[in-house]
Amino acid sequence: MNYEDNGFIKRVETDLVKYKCMISAIEVYQLFCYAKKIPKYGVYLEMGSMYGGSLYYARKAIEIARSKAQLISIEVNPQQELIDMIDGHDPVVTLIRGRVENILPLIKDNSIDLIFHDTDIGGNFLKQIIYHCGRILKKEGILIGHDYLKNKDRGFIETKQAVDEFFSGKVRLIEGTILYIASKKEIISAEKVLK
DSSP, X not given: OOTTTTSHHHHHHHHHHHTTOOSOHHHXXXXXXXXXXXXXXXXXXXXXXXXXXXXXXHHHHHHHHTOOOEEEEEESSOOHHXXXXXXTOSSOEEEEESOHHHHGGGSOTTOEEEEEEOOSOOHHHHHHHHHHHHHHEEEEEEEXXXXXXXXXXXXXXXXXXXXXXXXXXXXXXXXXXXXXXXXXHHHHHHHXXXX
16 A cells, blocks of 8 residues: 555644654555554553554554454653553553563563563664564564664664564565564574574
């Protein structure tokens, strides 16, 4: 589907400012499409929601798909916009305040369908996060990570380095974005190579 087919991107671009979305319209569209595929009563986990822009679109996708999926946000510093956006809306979002690296080890194995990771954590901490994502994803689960940049001048180079190291350079990217994507199987396979 072309991004412009239904005007989705144009609508998102006007909302990005309103919801203080920290990802591009094309990235929102990709996240939206993956969130729509979450199975009935599935679970969406977002790490690094901050203002809630990307979470807003994941919730919209789940609403449209009528999957009755549970939404969970882990955020160390939730902004008022995020709190306002999740209060009193359906589907309900569970906000967990804390550091991702402290909370992920507490999440049950094989319990999450889709993870969106957008924190500023890099280096070995990011590798640990990817490891835990592989553990907590369900068999068909997907991890989408943000800030995979190829240009040192734009920052977040630690993200690219950690992801490249974890996946031994075999990283799948979503075209036209700075998103990387991995299935549970890819994460587990890469983890075995690292050991």
